[in-house]
Amino acid sequence: MTEPATTSTTDGRGRYRSAMRLDDKTAIITGGSNGIGRACATRFSREGASIVVADLLVDEGRAAAAAIEADGGRAIFVELEASDPESNRAMVDAAVDAFGTVDVLVTAAGISHGGYLSGDAEADRKRYTAAAERADTPAASLTELDIDDWRRVLDVNLTGTLLAVQAMxxxxxxxxxxxxxxxxxxxxxxxxxxxxPSYPVSKAGVWMLTKNAARTLAPVGIRVNSIGPGFIETNMTAVMSEVEEIHGVVMGGTPLGRKGTPDEVANVALFLASDEASFVTGELIHPDGGWFTG
Ligand SMILES: NC(=O)c1ccc[n+]([C@@H]2O[C@H](COP(=O)([O-])OP(=O)(O)OC[C@H]3O[C@@H](n4cnc5c(N)ncnc54)[C@H](O)[C@@H]3O)[C@@H](O)[C@H]2O)c1
Known part of the structure; x- marks a missing residue:
């Protein structure tokens, strides 16, 4: 079971030394090749964790794991298709094979639309430009919704989160x-x-899944929390900022007046992952620059 937080230990001569917050832990980060997931992987490694970077994108994932090792950490890369049950089980098995145990999971693998591929700016540019041109027929985003697009977003964002939580x-x-x-x-x-509606519905599902899992897994000592970021500087939002209409709405709704950084989300993830949050479960924290103050 989770023990209360300890942030320092004494050395042999009774002097205090700060303990790193994830010393001796193993953390699996889905979507760890880029953006928020990669920032979590880097931050957690610097707090002492062994890291499993799991992602669809192999070259970026290997580079993320190699960067952690070059920084003095321990990391492996595992290829993951988030929507596939066997792939999620293999990811957790690979973590145990490499590091013996697992302690922390962050599910950052996600897509903003069915055709999203992290780093493919051209596909996003076409999509957001077309959306801006249809601004005078807003109902079309629901009435003309492509059902395959909807299914892929739900499969990756919601079912993918469930499968990773299940395997872990x-x-x-x-x-x-x-x-x-x-x-x-x-x-x-x-x-x-x-x-x-695909993306918001998938994320509402992630939040309800989180609360359900928090209640279901509390008796076995597993805490489950969620982070609800506002707009963060990653591949996912890079092209949105180019479209004036969208950028204006984003900035207008963010009192701090800028997008957040992946590190600012990783800081929240670190708190929730660590024993400092030992009495926190079933919670949703928003690093969002004040989005909900309106
Ligand atoms: N950037 C934002 O403003 C923002 C805001 C709120 C929530 N989020 C969420 O944060 C998470 C991370 O997004 P990001 O902004 O860092 O984007 P990103 O594109 O930088 O990272 C997403 C990662 O998920 C991986 N991924 C996508 N589909 C996958 C699949 N089927 N299997 C395995 N891996 C897959 C990608 O390859 C990529 O490495 C996502 O769930 C996203 O919805 C982002």
Whole structure:
């Protein structure tokens, strides 16, 4: 079971030395090749964790793991298709094979639309430009919604989160260990934003899944929390900022007047992952620059 937080230990001569917050822990980060997931992987490594970077994108994922090792950390890369049950089980098995145990899971793998591929700016540019041109027929984003697009967003964002949580929880229970799971939702979990319903519905599902899992897994000592970022500087929002209409709405709704950085989300994830949050479960925290103050 989770023990209360300890932030320092004494050395042999009774002097205090700060303990790193994830010393001796293993953390799996889905979507760890880029953006928020990569920032979590880097931050957690610097707090002492062994890292499993899991992602669809192999070259970027290997580079992320190599950068952690070059920085003095321990990391492996595992290829993951988030929507596939077997792939999620293999990811957790690979973590146990490499590091012996698992302690922390962050589910940052996600897509903003069915055709999203992190780093493919051209595809996003076409999509957001077309959306801006249809601004005078807003109902079309619902009435003309492509059902395959909807299914892929739900498969990756919601079912993918469920499958990773399932595989992680099963292994933690088998190993009789406590653990911390952090899901990545969005402000869109509670604000429908604008445009196609797929993304907000998937993130609302992630939030409800988080609360359900928090209650279900509390008796076995597993905490489950969610983060609902506002607009963050990653591949996912890079092209949005080029479209004046969209950028204006984003900045207008963000009192701090800028997008957040992936590190600012990783800081929240670190708190939730660590024993400092030992009495926090079923919670949603918004690093969003004040989006919900309106
Ligand atoms: N950037 C934002 O403003 C923002 C805001 C709120 C929530 N989020 C959420 O944060 C998470 C991370 O997004 P990001 O902004 O860092 O974007 P990103 O594109 O930089 O990172 C997403 C990562 O997920 C991976 N991924 C996508 N589909 C996958 C799949 N099927 N299997 C395995 N990996 C897959 C991508 O390859 C990529 O490395 C997502 O869930 C996103 O919805 C982002």
């Amino acid at each position: 929880a099963k292994t933690l229970i088998d190993q009789d260990r406590s653990g911390s799971i952090v899901t990545i939702a969005s402000i869109a979990a509670v604000d429908p934003l604008w445009g196609a």
